[in-house]
Amino acid sequence: MKRGYDPKKVVSWAMYDWANSAYATTVMAGFFPIFFKQYWSAGVDVHVSTFNLGTANSLAGITVALLAPVLGSIGDEWGKRKKFLLFFAAMGVVMTGTLGFVARGNWVIAMLLYIFATIGFTGGNVFYDSLLLAVVGRKKMDFVSALGYSLGYLGGGILFALNVLMILNPHLFGLDSVAEAVRLSFITVAAWWAMFSIPLLAFVKEPKVKKEQPALETVVAGLKQLCSTFRKIRQLRHIFLFLIGYWCYIDGVDTVVLMAVDYGLSLGFDQTVLIKALLVTQLIGFPSAIAFGKIGEKLGTKTGIFIGIGVYVLVTLWGAVMKAEIEFYALAIAVGLVQGGVQSLSRSFFGKMIPRESAAEFFGFYNMLGKFAAVIGPLLMGWTSMATGNARSSILVMIVLFLVGGTILYFVREPSTDNKN
Template sequence: MNRTSIYSWALYDWANSAYATTVMAGFFPIFFKEYFSVSAEVTTSTAQLGFANALSSLIIVTLAPLLGAIADAGGMKKHFLYLFSYLGVLMTACLALVSEGAWELAALLYVGSNIGFMGANVFYDALLPSVSEEKSFDTVSGLGFALGYLGGGVLFAINVWMVQSPQSFGLADTTQAVQASFISVAVWWALFSLPLLFFVKEERRHMISKNALTVVKDGYRRLARTFRNIAGFKGLVLFLIAYWLYIDGVGTVIRMAVDYGMSIGFESNDLILALLIVQFVGFPATLAFSKLADFWGTKNALLFAIGFYLVILVLAVMMTEVHEFYMLAVMIALVQGGIQALSRSYYASMIPKGYAAEFFGFYNFLGKFAAIFGPLLLAVVALVTEDSRAAIASIAVFFILGALLLMKVDAGQTAREVRETLR
């Protein structure tokens, strides 16, 4: 393995996690309500932001499998990664130029930045087999997520400082500080993605003899073949369904933790601090989790993480004090990066190199599609029971079902079946 390629690949996680932390999880939802959609009712601005998130996810869900197939057929993973990532960079920077009350333009730019962020991740994941041997997938995948937590946390901490003390940075007020934060994310994302461009090599033999139209046709043919064949790989199907279930639970915890904390009376400053805790504890924890997988086996480590999430949900239901919220933030940080990294590497171990982008298109498809059902179940339970604690407890069903299916997966046997069929 080439260490330069590995670290250059992993640095992309450092680069784009600034967007996930500062924009998606941190400032944009608050700024959208208080500035871009300032004249709208609270419920109206929530719906506007919800539609923007849904639209960007729907576009990526629709395009990811096809783009993955085309990228594999043409050897163009890096091309597509930079096409999407710099779309995200441009749209994020443009958010700083949107005036107060212009929620339509802000939502449109946010959709574009989200598409760039999620679309690039399809091809970033698919490059894992290009930089690592199979036996090191867990370690290399974990390194990427760990650097993502650290990089996202470093810039987010700086951005929080900017917003809380804008004059220290020569900024007039909080509004200007948030706008500067959007620009800082764009610069950070663009700058730290460059090592992947220069030092990660991708096999491009198809590009020598095939024109663009042929590459697109190959992409459609490969996509159709994947749809036909994937149902025949029992182990792969079981894993994908298991992943779809438990990652829905993980995603719901990520998306709804702040809302849940607010619903039981915690202050917004406490929630921001908890988010910072997750970022910085998540860095060493993700690295440690990959070592656990080396010692214990990837599937066993994943099952442990799922069980740990069930414990977190039980404690969340009983939580009453803010110090308990901080404790849960630490617990989430211990396993959140690990379960994401090991899921990616476990899946990568079952698929052939030449189909990485195509198969990761399906993987990301399920990840994006899963984001719908957990929050939906939580909302329905909350409406029926009028109890936010019962609502958060309902998410346990995703972890339990996911674990039961994951137990039935044999990665080695599945890898042999897939490679023998698709060689």
């Protein structure tokens, strides 16, 4: 077995995607936008609730974006990425479970819990992503990164399917109402996330560091390291270019994930249709993410990303003019085909470019840009919807982000995998 490719470690690492994708699917993309608009924000104007949801996503993104590089540097310095991952995962689990107990009309409390749960979700991913380099070499990085996303789609999709069944038939589960089923769904996500995080924590090992600094010295060093990392990236032209391009196009990808259901509600589509369409995305996303891993190996990682960006441009154009609910299903299929591919290939593309010994440091910066992108998109979409009073105009701003990101990516050199494990 080649060093850095142990199937047990790889599967254990990928299972964390299975674990926390339940939050991304059931909570972030699925039930929270619906429940926030129709239950916790009952009586609030739809455009205002869209703005509030965008603000919540943006505040969570800003927090993680500011912390990510320093946390990444500390993770490298201490060699305790798993412990930091555990901390953020625990925060996400507790906050998500607590959402199940928030009463009708308490949108402020729901919003605060959602912000902290999302910080736990995205903060944990800083260290999860960086552990990719601890379980696989560069030659198999496209496949393993895609495996994580595909298991995320499958695991998140399985629980989401159960949650959808609970919503559609609450009495089958001994529940009195749809609202009770939604609240219970938040609790099941918390339990799922906690349980399936165990394999990574138990079986994935990380390199030991020579010397561990005191906490205060490490934080100070982390801040200095942030400046140092930025200087390094500025000198590494292709990494710098990639991060700028990634910042643009991943903004569009993340915004589609976070705001799709809210957008459909604003157009007057039935919530059951939106939930079912999201489930379709999950089911298609599982094999498609694996397929994109193979596309990256055969045609090149950058080519795979370009294919995904192209589909997103078409999806955005279609989304701005769609009128029938059946079209939402078609768009859900299209997004499912490429969403995981763009995310996984971007992660592996970056992983191939950076030094292994500074993985958390560089991935901290990578996640920082990703989260700053997630700040701009939802906030811009929410502001546009409220300012124009027309939800359709809000989705068109995504096209510019995809086109600019793709253009910059064109000038980035494909990293070599020669002589790498």
